[in-house]
Amino acid sequence: MVKYDLDNVEALAKAVLDAHVDPLAAIRGGLAKGIKEVGDKYERGEAYLPELVMAATVMKKGIAILEPHLPAGTDLGGLGKVVLGTVEGDIHDIGKSLVGTILGTSGFKVIDLGVDVSEDRFVEAVVKESPEILGMSALMTTTMVNMPKVVSALAYKGLRKNIVIMVGGAPTSKEWAKEIGADAHAGDAVEASSLAKKFVKEG
Amino acid sequence: MPRVGFDTERKIKLKVLTKEEEDAIHWASLNILSKTGMKIYSKAALQTLKDNGVEVDFSTKLAKIPEHLVAEGLKRFPRAFNLCGRVKENDVRLDGRHVYFSTDATGVATYDLETGEKRGSTKDDVKNAAIITDYLPGIAVFNPCVTPLEVPPHTHTLHELDAGLNNTEKHVMVEAVFIGAEAEVEIKMSSLVVGGEKELRKRPIISSIMCCIFPLTLDGGAMDASLVFAKAGVPVHLMSMPQAGTSGPATLAGCIAINNAEILGANTILQLASPGAPVLYSTVGSPMDLRTGGYGGGGRPETALLNAAGVQLSKRYGMPSSPGSMGSMAKMIGPQIGHEHTLVPLTMALAGGDLLNGLGMLEGSKVLSFEQLMIDHEIATAVLRLISGFPVNDETLSLPMINRVGPRGNFLQEPHTFKHMREIWDPSLSDLRPYDVWKSSGAETMEQVARRKAKDILIKHKPVPLDQSVSKQLSAIITEAEKKPFHIGTTENW
Numbered sequence: 001m002v003k004y005d006l007d008n009v010e011a012l013a014k015a016v017l018d019a020h021v022d023p024l025a026a027i028r029g030g031l032a033k034g035i036k037e038v039g040d041k042y043e044r045g046e047a048y049l050p051e052l053v054m055a056a057t058v059m060k061k062g063i064a065i066l067e068p069h070l071p072a073g074t075d076l077g078g079l080g081k082v083v084l085g086t087v088e089g090d091i092h093d094i095g096k097s098l099v100g101t102i103l104g105t106s107g108f109k110v111i112d113l114g115v116d117v118s119e120d121r122f123v124e125a126v127v128k129e130s131p132e133i134l135g136m137s138a139l140m141t142t143t144m145v146n147m148p149k150v151v152s153a154l155a156y157k158g159l160r161k162n163i164v165i166m167v168g169g170a171p172t173s174k175e176w177a178k179e180i181g182a183d184a185h186a187g188d189a190v191e192a193s194s195l196a197k198k199f200v201k202e203g
Numbered sequence: 204m205p206r207v208g209f210d211t212e213r214k215i216k217l218k219v220l221t222k223e224e225e226d227a228i229h230w231a232s233l234n235i236l237s238k239t240g241m242k243i244y245s246k247a248a249l250q251t252l253k254d255n256g257v258e259v260d261f262s263t264k265l266a267k268i269p270e271h272l273v274a275e276g277l278k279r280f281p282r283a284f285n286l287c288g289r290v291k292e293n294d295v296r297l298d299g300r301h302v303y304f305s306t307d308a309t310g311v312a313t314y315d316l317e318t319g320e321k322r323g324s325t326k327d328d329v330k331n332a333a334i335i336t337d338y339l340p341g342i343a344v345f346n347p348c349v350t351p352l353e354v355p356p357h358t359h360t361l362h363e364l365d366a367g368l369n370n371t372e373k374h375v376m377v378e379a380v381f382i383g384a385e386a387e388v389e390i391k392m393s394s395l396v397v398g399g400e401k402e403l404r405k406r407p408i409i410s411s412i413m414c415c416i417f418p419l420t421l422d423g424g425a426m427d428a429s430l431v432f433a434k435a436g437v438p439v440h441l442m443s444m445p446q447a448g449t450s451g452p453a454t455l456a457g458c459i460a461i462n463n464a465e466i467l468g469a470n471t472i473l474q475l476a477s478p479g480a481p482v483l484y485s486t487v488g489s490p491m492d493l494r495t496g497g498y499g500g501g502g503r504p505e506t507a508l509l510n511a512a513g514v515q516l517s518k519r520y521g522m523p524s525s526p527g528s529m530g531s532m533a534k535m536i537g538p539q540i541g542h543e544h545t546l547v548p549l550t551m552a553l554a555g556g557d558l559l560n561g562l563g564m565l566e567g568s569k570v571l572s573f574e575q576l577m578i579d580h581e582i583a584t585a586v587l588r589l590i591s592g593f594p595v596n597d598e599t600l601s602l603p604m605i606n607r608v609g610p611r612g613n614f615l616q617e618p619h620t621f622k623h624m625r626e627i628w629d630p631s632l633s634d635l636r637p638y639d640v641w642k643s644s645g646a647e648t649m650e651q652v653a654r655r656k657a658k659d660i661l662i663k664h665k666p667v668p669l670d671q672s673v674s675k676q677l678s679a680i681i682t683e684a685e686k687k688p689f690h691i692g693t694t695e696n697w
Contacts, residue, residue: 048493050448089381089424091244091416094450098496141311142381145356170498170569171311175323188497 004054006061013065023066024074031059031066035105043190049098056105078109080200081131085113085122086169087150090143095169095189099135102189103196108133119150126159132200135192136182138169147172148180155181164199168192212300214592217553219511224456225519228512231460232467233270235419240267241468244423247383247430251476268468276471282521284481286344286438286558287406289372289396290667295343297483297523297557302590304548304583305344306336306576307529307561308363308378308412313349313571316658321570324349326362328571332563333370335576335657337666341584346376346412348563348571357385357688361681364389364409368396369674370666376440378412386411386428388684390435395673395680404436412440412485415465417450426472433473433480440525441466441473445488445509449496455505459512462486466513470522483558484520486513487527500567501530502543507550514554526551529561529579530568536575536650540565545582552590559583577653581632588628599623631656 016026038055041047082103086096093115100110111129113121126134134154138144147167154160165182177185183199186192220228242264243249252266253259259266283298295303312321313328332348347363354362360380367375375393380386393409394400413429416422429439443465445451451458466484473480488509492499501510510526517524528548533540544561551559561568562583563576593599604619614620632652634641647655668674 045494049496050453050493091420091422094417094446095496095498098449102496140381141309141350141352141359142356173312188495190495 004051004058006054006058009058009062010065013062016066017069023069027063027066027070031062035059039105043194049102049189052105053101056101059105079107079197080133081109081111081129082133082135082196083111083113083122083125083129083131084135084137085117085125086115086137086139087143087146088116088118089146090138090140091115092137092139092169095139096135096137098189099137099168099186099192102193103135106193106197108196119146119153122150123153123157123159126154126163127157131163133164133166133196135166135168137167138172141171144169144171144176147176147182151181164196166192166195213302213552213555213590215553215590216555217511217550218515219508219554220515225515228456228460228463228516229519231457232464233273235461235464236268236273236468237270238267239419240265241419241421241465243421243426243472245421245426245430246423247476248421248426248472251430251472255475268471272475273467273471276467276474277520279474279478279480280470280482280522281479283523284438285406286374286410287408288374289368289408289669293343293373295374295558299518299521299523299555299557301557302552302555302587303343303558304341304528304562304580304587305376305525305558305560306332306342306346306348307564307568308346308348308350308376310349310564310569310571311352312569314565314573316573316654316661323352324571325353326351326366329363329366330370331573331661332571332576333367333375334664334666335573335660337371337373338660338664339577339580341580341587342373342562344374344376344558345371346378346560348576355685355688358681358685360385361388361392361684364392365677365681368392368408368677369669372667375409376412377409378414380411380428380432381422381424383424383427383431386431388680390431390437392677392680393437395676396669400435407437407481410438410440410483412442413469414442414444415469417444417446417465418461419465419468421465421469421472426469429469429473430476433477433482436481438481438483439473440483440485441469442485442487442525443513444527445486446498447488447490447505447509448493449491451488453490453493455509455512458488459486459509459516462488462509462513463516482522483525484513484517484522485525485527485560486510487530487560488513489527489530492532498532498567500532500543501527501561502532502540502547504546506530507547510547510556511550511554514551514556518555523557524555525558525560526554526556527561528556528559529564529582531565532567533565535565536572536578536653540575541578541582544579545586548582549586549589552586559586573657574650574653577657578632578649581630585628585630 042052100112104110166184168186174185286295313324329347336342336345351362394403411432443462445458445462447458489501489506528551529544531540531543562579
């Protein structure tokens with residue numbers, strides 16, 4: 001894991017099963033420990049983002065082999081759900097997807113609605129998934145104005161108080177988040193992840 | 204003021220690619236366009252391609268653009284043209300031999316010149332930046348720097364244009380036009396200033412930036428707007444922003460191949476729709492910050508290499524260029540922005556970019572600083588001085604004088620010195636005096652001098668105003684537009 005060994009993780013996971021090691025112990029003591037080590041390195045500024053992404057891919061591959069051998073209903077202990085999307089009128093994808101990747105490696109289940117997401121689709125997803133966190137992205141001054149519409153639509157449907165709303169993207173700011181009634185603004189994917197973790201911890 | 208930015212011919216030259224490397228990138232771009240194609244969210248653009256025999260998928264928005272159409276597109280644009288000012292002496296001649304500088308656009312905050320605080324940007328900031336640009340001789344083109352946040356969002360660029368047209372006689376750029384209807388209003392506004400749409404075609408006093416969405420995607424509204432501008436003869440900057448490591452490969456060669464494909468693809472569409480449309484090749488690339496995944500700004504050695512490669516490709520095609528040149532992520536005025544805003548524009552000027560953009564902004568083109576605008580202007584004039592080199596002839600060698608003055612002589616009193624002294628670059632902010640003299644006259648930092656001079660310009664400089672009735676009509680057009688919000692979106696009508 002900490003060597004980003006994409007080619008051998010499957011073989012190793014199979015070896016774990018062959019040796020009758022408890023798969024849950026292998027996930028918790030092996031894969032999860034590995035991703036935490038890479039994650040810590042990343043937050044200290046030692047690892048590059050592609051290293052973190054590669055570690056997450058390695059972990060996913062390993063879990064795919066081990067998970068079917070876990071007792072049914074085993075909880076892998078995720079941090080919670082995040083619904084993400086770029087607001088209507090805006091098809092900028094990269095930053096929002098990076099935030100999704102980092103949140104995923106941090107232990108969140110991420111539902112990425114993609115780009116050009118209307119307020120109706122945000123609301124629908126919140127109803128369907130009941131996420132802890134909703135993340136919205138905009139890269140243009142002309143589209144960031146669609147963010148408050150989503151906030152008020154959620155409030156109108158009585159969904160606002162159960163959810164933490166985070167916003168990001170070049171033209172947005174902490175002041176903007178405050179102005180539109182969102183809970184937080186993140187300047188980059190790392191800040192998004194640490195804020196998200198803080199919010200779920202505080203409940 | 205002498206217009207130093209308007210007649211600098213480049214003498215010292217730089218290439219970053221060998222001929223073979225240039226060929227390889229060109230062929231890679233053609234391969235990408237024909238094999239993978241581009242996603243184009245504009246129905247009009249897709250229809251144009253379809254009418255020319257391109258296989259187009261309207262549901263996925265994907266079009267694979269074949270080599271022969273790219274080649275046709277490359278034949279059609281003008282090799283040289285002017286970005287015109289309101290007055291002829293401000294015309295910028297894009298012919299591959301001159302180098303000019305412009306400000307930047309679409310920032311969202313400004314360091315207030317009075318309070319020093321960072322706050323949301325306003326139309327007054329655009330106005331003040333226009334006045335300073337109008338005054339400074341080394342800035343040839345005004346790009347509105349920041350977006351006025353206090354006006355309705357769908358009229359952002361209209362207000363930017365209004366503030367530009369009213370407060371500078373130099374060429375004005377519009378950026379971030381996101382819908383065809385908006386472009387039509389802007390054409391109407393600038394036509395009023397020059398005296399009609401025919402006149403505007405002859406003397407385009409505005410040009411528009413179309414920013415591709417990297418990789419290989421064209422935004423619908425921006426493309427629609429570009430088609431409208433191209434049809435009216437308004438030059439379009441085909442801007443592509445390769446971000447190495449995320450939206451492009453971490454390797455610069457792959458990045459520039461995608462960047463080149465985007466610009467060739469966008470050009471093909473515009474030239475098929477409006478043959479002969481004036482276009483500029485605008486590479487504004489940089490590596491992403493792969494530690495955080497965030498935008499890394501445009502001040503790194505790779506920024507210079509990518510954008511210089513873009514300039515070199517533009518010359519291959521004979522297309523004028525407007526490469527990204529100043530885009531530091533620095534948060535404060537200081538050493539970081541100083542070195543980054545020298546490294547990249549100097550490289551661009553040596554590579555032969557026609558219009559070098561980005562003056563006056565901090566935080567990766569997000570925040571306007573009037574002090575930095577003054578400092579960047581100082582850098583720009585130094586760069587322009589450097590690339591023009593120096594002539595060697597009888598007069599400049601001045602051999603008889605050297606032999607006459609001889610050992611231990613002094614050239615200060617020579618008429619030859621008197622005649623040529625003003626050819627030497629004269630800094631307006633940098634302090635060249637000895638310590639004690641500097642100390643006793645106030646010990647100002649460069650930033651303080653810049654602030655003082657910027658304030659001074661705003662008090663004293665009165666740009667030649669537009670005809671009052673024209674100015675009033677511009678306001679009326681905007682008031683009208685404010686009442687009828689256009690839908691801003693990529694999915695308009697389909």
